[in-house]
Amino acid sequence: MISAFITALTPIVLLASLGALLAKKTSYLDNPQLGSLVSNVGLPALLLSAVLNMEMDLTGMLSIVAATLCCLLGMALVSYAFLKACKLELRFYLPPLVNPNTGNLGIPVAYALFGDEGLAVAVVVSSVVQVSHFTLGVGFMSGSYQPKQLLQNGPVVALLLGILALAFQVSLPEPILNTLQMLSAMTLPVMLMLLGKSLASLNLSDRGKLYRACSFALFRPFAGAAMACLIVPWFGFSQIQEATLITLMSMSVAVISYMLATKFNGPKDEIALMIMLSLPLSLSIAGAVWWFYQ
Template identity: 85%
Template structure:
């Protein structure tokens, strides 16, 4: 099982490592529009393709959405209470603790460990977390929130199209499905290389705050997995679906939290360190979840 886990995660590590190398040695990933291309074209195509091809009815999809929302709400309540107890500013520390990196880390991990069924679950979960980023994340860190920021989000629009397709039992023409499949195939590698770029560009200048960052970094994957373990089994999902959601809730601090902290003058160096430190732990937790659900 260990060798199978290593085999599954090796492409993820290698592609993220390639992104770090290309960032340090070349300008291949420097185009600022590359991230927008993935967010606005690649990820929606991946999501829509997975939803249209998954063997799941509308009720099953909405159950995944509901389970994800409940997990995020419970994590928000726990994190908010803990931050208040520790006298830390919830404005900047709550979103990183609540919102996992279900995008450029979670989706590839889910596909590597749980296959196409895990990928279908991951894109739905990731869309819900995207909504959380643009509501809870932007709302807390900026001090204000505008609904139009959510309406302009590509993955959210793709999720709504997928819901409509399932609700009315619509089927896409085969050429359209093939196009979505091709876009999906290039999206995961680019997402991982951009993750490597983000890690390569992280800056740690406030060394005095390292202990707080370490503590919060450890909390994110462990709290996410613990909350999901308490909530997800009540929904009656299949073993793969259940394991995928739990693994996704244990993902590391999201890179977008670092981007928001930078934009709104938050503790970006601490959040950068939280991303780096929570990454290996999140992979370890996801591997443990994968191992526990293997016999099922």
Template identity: 75%
Template sequence: MFSALSMALTPILLLGALGIFLTRRTQYLDSPQLGSLVSNVGLPALLLSSVLKMDMDLGGMLSIVAATLLCLMAMLVVSLIFLKIMKLPSRYYLPPLVNPNTGNLGIPVAYALFGEEGLTVAVVVSSVVQVSHFTLGVGFMSGSYRPKELLKNGPVVALILGVLALLFDVSLPAPMLKTLEMLSAITLPIMLMLLGKSLANLSFKQSNTLYRSISFALFRPLVGAGIAAFIVPWFSFSEVEQAAIIALQGMSVAVISYMLATKFDGPKDEIALMILLSLPVSLAVAALVWWLKVAS
């Protein structure tokens, strides 16, 4: 188990550390266009490539989609209540609490702990969460949202194209798939280095900010996994599929939430700290789920 966790976590930590180093020693990450490159080119390529490579029937995929949507909706309600108790606005804080990091953290962790079956589940769950990022996340953090804008969003369009390709059994030529894979390869490293950049610039002078970040860092993985553990038994999933979904819903605050906060002038440094603090909690949750559901 520890070897699997180390295999999943080491690249994430190293790329984040590289982002911190480059920020302090160079100006390589200063261009604001890097975030746009990831959002408009890298993420759509990653989503489409992942969906096209899935080895799953449409019915099984839709069951995972339905379970993920229920988990996100339940998390939305609980998070709204939590923010109300904390007397905090939902605009910037709701999306990070609802949407887990099922992409650059969840996918490698699911593969490391649950194998190919876990990887397939992770791709589906991550795709649904991506849509949530660009609907719930954009809608709340921007302060306004028009549904038709969803069809202009690169990752959402890529997901729709991927589902249609599966539905009609359409296969892209090998050179096009290779091109998508190469474009996908730029996404996660840049996202993690940009996260490292934000962590390098962290500076908190008020202790209440730190306490709030700690509470959010605990809330996101623990409550997310708890809600999933209640919902997934309603479906006819295998033990591995159940474990993978619970572990994915227990992932940390997402890097995309940080990127959206940067774009819409939100508390990006605080969200970066939430990501950092929630990371070990989410890994502990994933390890516990693996032990309870699979290893035992």
């Protein structure tokens, strides 16, 4: 089992390492439009392709959405209490603790460990978390929120199109599906290399930030996994779906939280440290969940 787990995660580690190496030695990943290409084209294509090909009805899809929302709400309440106990401001710390990295980490991990069924769950969960980023995340870090921002988010639009397709049992022509699959194929590798680029740029010089980031990095994966273990079994999912949801909720702090902190002048270096420090723990929990459900 351990060798199978290592085999599944090796491409993830290698691609992220390649991204870090390219960031150090070249300027291949420096174009800011590369991230936009993945977020606005690749990820929506991956989501729509997975939804249209999943063996799941609309009720099953909405159950995954509901379970994800319940987990995020539970994490919001627990994180609120945790930050209040630590006497830290909510504005910049609550969103990173609530929203896991279900995108450029969670989707590849789910696919590597749980195959196509895990991927289908992961892209739905990732879309819900995207909504959370652009509501809870933007709302808290910016101090204001515009609902129309959701309609400008590619994965959210793709999720709505997928729901409509399932509801009305619409089947796209095979050439269109093949096009979506080709766009999807570029998404995971580029996402992982961009993750590696983000990790390569972290600064570990401030010990005070390091200690605080350590506590947050422990809290996010453990609390997320525990919350999912309490909530997800009540929805009656299959073993793979249940395992995938628990794994996704245990993922590290999201890279998009770092991007939002940068945009709104938050503690970006501290959040970057949280990402790096929570990553090994997230992968360890993912391995434990995978082993338990084998």
